[in-house]
Amino acid sequence: MDEAEALNLKSFLKWATELGISDTPSTSSDSCLGHSLFVSNFPEAGGRGLEAARDIRKGELILSVPKGALMTSQSLMMNDEVLSIAMKKHPTLSSTQILAVALLNEVNKGKSSRWWPYLKQFPRSYDTLADFGKFEIQALQIDDAIWAGQKASRKAEEEWNEANVLMHELKLKPQLLALKAWLWASGSISSRTMHIPWDEAGCLCPVGDFFNYTAPGEETSNSEDRVAGKAFSLQEDGPLKLETELAADHRLIDAGYEEDVSSYRFYARRIYRKGEQVLLSYGTYTNLELLQHYGFLLTDNPNDKAFIPLEPDMYSLCSWENELLYIQPDGKSSFALLSTVRFWAVPKTSRRSVVHQVYSGNLLSTENEVVAMRWLARKCRTILDILPTTAEEDCKLLAILDEFQDIHQIVEIKEMPPALASELCAFIKSKNVVSEGICAMSSIARRSIERWKLAILCRYHYKKILCNCIVHCTEIINDIISQRDSIQGNLH
Secondary structure (H helix, E strand, O other): OOHHHHHHHHHHHHHHHHOOOEOOOOOOOOOOOOOOEEEEEEOOOOEEEEEEOOOEOOOOEEEEEEHHHOEOHHHHHHOOHHHHHHHOOOOOOOHHHHHHHHHHHHHHHHHHOOOHHHHOOOOOOOOOHHHOOHHHHHOOOOHHHHHHHHHHHHHHHHHHHHHHHHHHHOOOOHHHHOHHHHHHHHHHHHHHEEEEOOEEEEEEOOOHHHOEEOOOOOOOOHHHHHHHHHHHHOOOOHHHHHHHHHHHHHOOOOEEEEHHHOEEEEEOOOOEOOOOEEEEOOOOOOHHHHHHHHOOOOOOOOOOOEOOOOOHHHHHHOOOOHHHOOEOOOOOEOHHHHHHHHHHOOOHHHHHHHHHHHHOOOOOOHHHHHHHHHHHHHHHHHHHHHOOOOHHHHHHHHHHHHHHHHHOEOOOHHHOOHHHHHHHHHHHHHHOOOOOOEOOOOHHHHHHHHHHHHHHHHHHHHHHHHHHHHHHHHHHHHHHHHHHHHHHHHHO
């Protein structure tokens, strides 16, 4: 953190303290952080985040942000009559568009805005799918991902066009009227807002949005928590410990707006030791959804999914929603997908008699299982074969891009696999990058490389799931054949 950034952060934390934001139950603290949390940098795990200032129990209150400190379209309009009057002339705008315009209007005020110390903490750009250019969207390779990227980009531009008249009426500065500024505002809302019951757009929560993400399912197990909890029982008063444990057992989320105290409150989702990064779960997301809404993805996401196209008649055989038909990160099929493929593998004349068995999750027969597993493995191989690059080539390309960012020199294209050379040439052409020796990189091109790497990671994890599925199906087939051969051998 450089000196200017450190001063901005210090100013922001002082401002937050004055608004009543606090990480301690005591209201007399002279700093909003320091009792439970510190702002820290975690280069390998999300960048800037919040560090445990002490040992923290599971379920313990670790941050409280009063309603008056939440930035909402309502709070912004209450303090700006011009904005409020202008908004009433445009009733067709969505709640998200209203908040985006209100946010840009606040930026337009500069230092005169009461929110200025907070606004200076926002990133200058985001990596959500709406921010991806044509090259980065195509680099996703997977049809569903490309479609999601195109849809996000198109939607952002349409919403910007719809809000343009209002922004001109507010006399925003020319740079804040541009699509780039709209993408920044939309990215801020998509990646930073938190749910509140009175506004679908959500709220921007100072300090609370410093928490980095953890996927549901990554928490320590109950047994581990109990063992760790015993250590606390030697230090803490019994009643306090019991109260905390009961709260943790009954709390299903780790953050939310609480009406009875008019505050947004954050609770520890697990035990944290001093110095650990304290994380927040925003919900269950696949890597594509994380990329779409938040601009990042996880290397090890237990909630990731790979969707594959089924045979046309498969869809007519099942009553499952399409989003339930997927392959898990370990390569195993979801219950809905496995049931559908098993049912399809049954001869048409016999399907009526096995419906109950299929939807009970029972194995129909070893022959049926082999047919189902072979279909899944073959489908995964077909998808992998038609994609421009393999998972191994994606890893190599990521290494090349990392090396390039370190020394600003791309390896000889002629030494690269054809698929990677083709993709690299397409990047150089689309961003006007000179590839002879040292490359002349604009800030736009450098940002594009970061988004390109995210696209590569997204497609890589998809391919790994399909590879895992092939391995899983092959193991099941081999086990069935081995057992069958063993039984036949014993009979002879």
